[in-house]
Amino acid sequence: MTTLEIGRPTAPAPTPTQPSAGRGAGVRWGAVGRPVLRVLRSAVVVWIPVVLLSTFITFGLGALTDTNPAAQVLGETATPADIDRMNHYFGLDRPFLVQYFSWLGHALTGDFGRSYYTTLPVSDSITQALPVNVSITIVALLLGILFGGALGVGAALSGGGWFDRGVTMLCSAASTVPPFVIGIGLIVLFSVTLPVLPSGGYVPIDQDFGQWLRFAILPALALSVDVAVAIARQLRTSLVGELRENYVVGAEVRGLTRRRVVFGHALRNASGPAVTVLGYYVPQVIGAMVVAEAVFNLPGLGKLSLDAAAKGDIPVIQGVLVTMIGLVVLSNLLVNAALLRLTPHAKRREQ
Structure with a gap:
């Protein structure tokens, strides 16, 4: 009798289908799900006192x-009794x-x-104005990630070449120009000199996507410059x-292509600081929308x-x-969550 037969009975080997798949799903959830929940839970604990x-x-x-x-609301002809009645209606006497x-x-x-003046629910007015801010902010962030990512990767691969120096000078110059100045310059260029885009206004995205994009592209470009510079x-x-790093050199020695090494390994590990900066600039973009609404005549939360x-x-x-605070908390x-998902070393710290 072998040693294996004397010891504790062993479970039968799992079939290559259902049990092993379930085990793999559990491993994946344990490696990704629990750290994500820890980070989100700690972020919620931090943000609760901030919100309060x-x-x-x-x-x-x-x-x-x-x-x-x-x-x-009642005007100069209101009597004290009328004012007390109105204060009670709005709950101001508590x-x-x-x-x-x-x-x-x-x-x-x-x-x-x-509202004190229209007596309409405030949530209705916010619901009408909020899509303007959210849609243009999302477009601005996507443009900032796209242009900033392309410039940053290109400059890193250039390694001190002419493209790297050009990106450095461009970022230094663009970081000194406020978004509203960029917005005015875009209006002069694309609405006056080259009249291809409208200078202001807004069309809801669910009514006409093409027209919405025409109205949204200029304010989104103006707001995306700071994000693109920081990410780059x-x-x-x-x-x-x-x-x-040594793993990059080793991967190239083993025969992996430069493209696969950069975009499959190095870029993911290097994206942590850029994602962190993105989290810092999201509230700034949301706040800058107030100025963009004035420049481009947008009916958003700022105008409201x-x-x-x-x-x-x-x-x-x-x-x-409160809506602005909620947007900032949600974006952070x-x-x-994106930072934890993109950087494996962050997950290891949380385990």
Whole structure:
């Protein structure tokens, strides 16, 4: 009798179909899923106090204003009884903390109250304006990733050549120009000198995709310059370092093509700093949309908040600010997940 027969009975070997596939799926989930959940959980824990503090400040600024919304809405002929009735209707006669927690609870469900002037739900106005900001921001980020990635990879592969020096000078010059100046220059070039694109306006994407793209391309280009510059710089620096690593030299010695080594191995390992920078610039692009709306006459959240500020419509302003905070939090969570997925060493640290 062999030693194997004396010991603990062994399980039968798995068939090459279902059991081994299930084991492989478990390994893949353990290697990828659990680290992703850890990072997302830690990010949520960090962002919860940020959201609470920012929403508290947002609501507090509206509550600390000297103006009485009910008196403004009703006008000079309103009696004190009318003003008290309006304050009760909007819930302004309750203590501050009671107002805040009630407003926060409704805001987390998408209910930002009603406008003081139109009495329409604030969420309806935000729903109409939000697609403008989201769609153009996404296009701007995609353009920034595309151009910045191409310039960064090309500069790294050039390795001090004329293309590398040209990208360095271009990035240095472009980083000093504000987005609204770039936007005005794009209008002069493509709407006045070469009248091929409209200078302003907006068409919803679900109505006419071609027209939407014509209106969105100029503001997206203006907003994408800073993103492209930052990604090109970071990607060029990190990729140059990766190309000097031993595993790259060893892969080329074993006969792998330069293209496969760069795009199959080195680029993925070098993308971490660029993705981190992208997470830093996403809130900037969202904030810069306010200026882009003024330059390109876009009916987005910036225009909505400016119109509300001119009238003192506090619920609309609060709703816009909370929506902006939500976009920033969501974008950072997505960037953290993408960073973990792209960089294997980050997953190893989390295990």
